[in-house]
Amino acid sequence: MTAIVNVFLKEGVLDPQGKAIHHALDAMNFEGVEDVRMGKQIVLKLSSTNKEDAQKEVEQMAEEILANTVIEDYTIELV
Amino acid sequence: MKNIAVLQFPGTNCDLDTQYAFEKLGCKTTIVWHKASKLPDNTDLVVVPGGFSYGDYLRSGAIAKFSPIMKEVIEYANQGGKVLGICNGFQILTEVGLLPGALKRNIGLHFISRFQTLKVVNNNNVFLQKYNKDEVINIPIAHADGNYYIDEKGYQELEANDQILVRYSDEKGDPVVVNGSVTSIAGICNQSKNVFGLMPHPERALERILGSDDGIKMLEGLIA
Numbered sequence: 418m419t420a421i422v423n424v425f426l427k428e429g430v431l432d433p434q435g436k437a438i439h440h441a442l443d444a445m446n447f448e449g450v451e452d453v454r455m456g457k458q459i460v461l462k463l464s465s466t467n468k469e470d471a472q473k474e475v476e477q478m479a480e481e482i483l484a485n486t487v488i489e490d491y492t493i494e495l496v
Numbered sequence: 497m498k499n500i501a502v503l504q505f506p507g508t509n510c511d512l513d514t515q516y517a518f519e520k521l522g523c524k525t526t527i528v529w530h531k532a533s534k535l536p537d538n539t540d541l542v543v544v545p546g547g548f549s550y551g552d553y554l555r556s557g558a559i560a561k562f563s564p565i566m567k568e569v570i571e572y573a574n575q576g577g578k579v580l581g582i583c584n585g586f587q588i589l590t591e592v593g594l595l596p597g598a599l600k601r602n603i604g605l606h607f608i609s610r611f612q613t614l615k616v617v618n619n620n621n622v623f624l625q626k627y628n629k630d631e632v633i634n635i636p637i638a639h640a641d642g643n644y645y646i647d648e649k650g651y652q653e654l655e656a657n658d659q660i661l662v663r664y665s666d667e668k669g670d671p672v673v674v675n676g677s678v679t680s681i682a683g684i685c686n687q688s689k690n691v692f693g694l695m696p697h698p699e700r701a702l703e704r705i706l707g708s709d710d711g712i713k714m715l716e717g718l719i720a
Contacts, residue, residue, distance in 0.1 A: 426600070430645060433601050433676065482562070485555055485591065487598040488645055 418463045420475045421494040424484045425456035459483055468495055498523045498540040498719040503569070503585075505530040505560045510546035510582065510699065517699035518543075521715055530563035541578045541718050542569055544585030546638070546697060556599060556641045557587035566592055578622070578718060579691045583639055586683070586693035595686055595693045596654070597646035602639070603676025609638040611707055612674060614682055614696060615665035618658040621689045622720065626713035632669045633662075633710040635696040637682075642695040644677035644684075651678060659685050662694060692718075 426432045432454050439453040461478075465471040475493050484491040500518045504511045504527050515525045526536045530549075535542060550559040560566065566588070573579045573594050581589035589595045602608060613634050616627045627633065646654065654660050661683040664674040671680035675695075683694025698711030 430600070431603070431676065433603050433605055433643065437605055482554070482558060485558065485598050487590075488600060 418465055418468070418471055419496050420461040420463055420471060421496065422459040422461065422475060422479055422483050423456055423492045423494075424459065424479075424489050425454055425491070426488055427490050430488050471495055499536060499538050500525045500719075501528045501535050501539045501542045502526070503528050503530060503542065503544050503565060505547070505549035505563060507549045507551050508545055508547035508584070510584075510697065513697075514543050514545040514582070514699045517702055517711075517715055518719070520702060521712070521719060523719055528565060530560065530565050533564045533568060535565075535568050535572060539572070539577070541580065542572060544569070544579070544581040544588050545699075546583030546585060549584055549588065552584075552641070555591070556584060557589075557591040560584075560588045561591040570594060573686075573691050576688070576690055580623070580718060581691075581693040582697055582699065583642075583695055586695055587641060589691060589693045594691045595684060596650050597644055597678075597684070599641050599695075600643040600645050600676070601641055602643050603673070605640075607638070607640040608642070608675060610636065612637045612682075612696060613665055613667050614662040615669040615671070617660045617663055620658055621661070621685055621692075623685065623692045623714060623717050624661055625717045625720070630669055632665060632667060634701065634708040635698055635711055636700045636707070637674070637696045639675070639695050642675040642677065642682075644681045644695075646678055646681075653687075654681075654684060657687055659687065659689075661685055661692065662696070 434455040698714040701708040701711030
């Protein structure tokens with residue numbers, strides 16, 4: 418099973434990298450971009466075949482190291 | 497003679513500068529590799545120095561958090577031991593939860609390396625006891641992730657308990673935006689005032705001929 422963990426700065430926490438990308442897109446005349454948020458994606462290959470166990474384990478990983486929950490939120494997708 | 501333990505992670509690069517600084521002030525220093533599980537006996541101060549532990553992979557300080565020595569440092573701090581985190585050391589201390597808040601990418605995205613004036617916000621702590629309140633000092637900064645963030649509730653606690661140590665300022669002491677930090681915060685301490693973290697590098701401000709010796713009093717405060 419593969420776990421895809423997306424980590425983003427929390428809503429309301431200013432994202433300097435997203436802002437810089439937004440500026441660049443404006444400069445390139447891409448119109449209609451209202452907001453840009455930049456995050457990272459961590460892909461984990463798991464030996465587990467039990468979705469429930471995997472979800473629990475990856476949640477623990479996200480809480481303890483993959484995200485800094487003071488400033489970041491995360492989502493987990495299992496495929 | 498005071499005994500200083502200076503931690504070293506893969507990617508730390510201010511360990512020898514920090515050792516030089518404390519030895520110049522008459523201390524005995526020991527460099528402690530991150531895989532050690534014990535601090536030297538009779539350690540009077542632990543310094544988590546600057547650099548790029550684990551190449552800043554994942555987030556600055558995120559991986560160093562799980563090095564064996566950090567468990568010992570947390571216990572040492574919880575028993576009242578003095579801990580100082582400089583730059584990457586500050587980032588590591590927030591990651592392990594010894595200090596509140598977090599450090600994000602600088603608002604302008606640049607790595608900023610230069611002398612910077614700072615205002616001493618509170619001096620009722622051992623670290624800044626040798627300065628006057630509101631004194632403006634000149635200490636180098638060198639970082640890409642120094643944009644200090646804390647939520648409103650956390651900020652109110654810092655204010656109420658005099659935990660804000662220094663702010664980036666102009667020469668008159670008025671706050672300036674350097675990296676986007678909440679209210680220009682450059683350094684804080686914990687509630688019991690035995691754990692200190694700051695982005696500027698006091699160990700690089702020891703000799704006037706090299707630009708400033710304003711850092712001496714910070715380090716002296718910790719070993720007084």
